[in-house]
Amino acid sequence: MTARDAFFERIVQHTKQGEDIVIVSADLGAPSLDVFRRDFGNRFINVGIAEQNLLSVAGGLALAGKKVIAYGLNPFPVTRAYDQIRNIMSGLRIPITLTALNAGTCSAEAGYTHMPVENLAMLRPLKHIKIINPSDESAARKAADFSVYENTPLYIQFDKFVMGSIYDEDKIDFTKGFIGTGEGSDFTVITYGIWARKFIDVCGALGKNRIGLRVVDCFSLPVAEDDFREELKRAKRIVCIEDNCREGGLGSMVLEMLSDMELPKPVKRISLQANRKKREPILCNRDKLLENEGLDMDDIILKLKKWKGVTDS
């Protein structure tokens, strides 16, 4: 099951248990929402492809006492409705859960228009909004619980290729915001979303090749600073990986925190748009795009080996 469907399946459970949940959609459905639309049809409100109104209507419903899930196709709820997010969710702290399908380059085949690669940079400066990037079903389900029980503005983006479970649900702590996996000491890979599983999966094989990894999955931003400081302190080399634009993303967050904490650590950022002069291809898919941007796994592992000075025997 995808993280998106795991989220909505849990939302349906909460609704059946009596939670006063309303879903506002900008012309987007999901298999997991079919039950909600059938059983709670008057609480599924479709505003059409109108992302600004998605946020405004959601805000009004929240002020009327409803638990509101707004749902749209990324990047549009963020890029088109940024002012509504800024004023309604951040400025007034009205507790809307904004959910958006697509993260990073997962819909690259639809072109640059459909790649929310700047969303993190746009949302990180906004106060009071927690940014959740589920890296598995468990995080998505717990995000649904969090949205129902915590009266706070949330933004949750779903990578459509994130599915299955990595973690136990009870390990997901949205206050701490991250989970470290692996005890390798050569590199601390700081990432989130689809990349968490990619690196957890190769930890063992890389260990046999003298590349020790610790994978830090930042599934909820901002992370708890005190806990994250400890994680950064123990890191020997830090690699920040994301299929987002380099400016303002997760790598930027790590550099800012290292600077603020006065922790001198070697850091490399592997992300999109390192070469600003390169044009986006018109026809592409995620694999090809990541290859072009130096973000395919083989290329990343080569970079790690080169940094450590490991040569293939």
Next chain:
Amino acid sequence: MTYDYDALYAKSFAMRKRFLELFTKLGFGHVTSAFSITEIVITLYTHILRYRIDDKDWQERDRFVLSKGHGAGMLFPVFEDAGLVSAEELETALKIGGNQENLLGLFYPGFDFYGGSLGIGLGMAAGLAMGAKLGRKSWLTFCIVGDAECYEGAIWEAAMFAGHNRLNNLVVIVDRNGLGCSDFTEDMLALEPFADKWKACGFVTKEVDGHSYEELLEAFSGIRTKKNAQPLCIIANTVKGKGLDYLSNIPLMHGYMPKGDEIERAFDSLY
């Protein structure tokens, strides 16, 4: 129903004067926008909105969204006049570094959202009205939008939504003063035929003199008993800067606030 129109017009003068007292002391504000909606706001708070002065948690109160937040200054004298805030609280709050905690609480009856980022409020009001429908609540939602605010596409997203969902518990009042910031609406980008645009979105429309209590109160009559399933849009024709002739209906006076010698002139000119 009969109304004491003389008292209402006297209140208009008093509220504009109190606005000048509060905001010339503060040093900034949007006097022309506030004066444009004076009679609309007084009508709402004296005769239309349902709220309890001593019970801010009363859930059955009407909701009010001032989408054109630039006129929000006029709410404060009216709050004071209605007994919602004391003179002391206003004096304490309306200054740099003052205690604005209560103002940020969004709990004043009818102060459910403060606009200013134009285009957002109508969708919020539509969401509130939809929330009332879902919860089978009888309260109404009122929303004041500016005419120049209607250049924002989000207004029409919300208008289509309200009409489609037959939100007959929503009342939109457009402050049709005919001015944006830099120019007259019909010169920069014509809004007319304005009422037709609202009608096309599914609204019942009424057009009134927005400074006439007689016409405003007539336009609001029957709003709790109407049988049709359409939202209502009252287009209130107003004058930006009404009450101060030397500032009235002049482009580029949008963010103006009298300062220095101008303050005395403003008080002397007020009618």
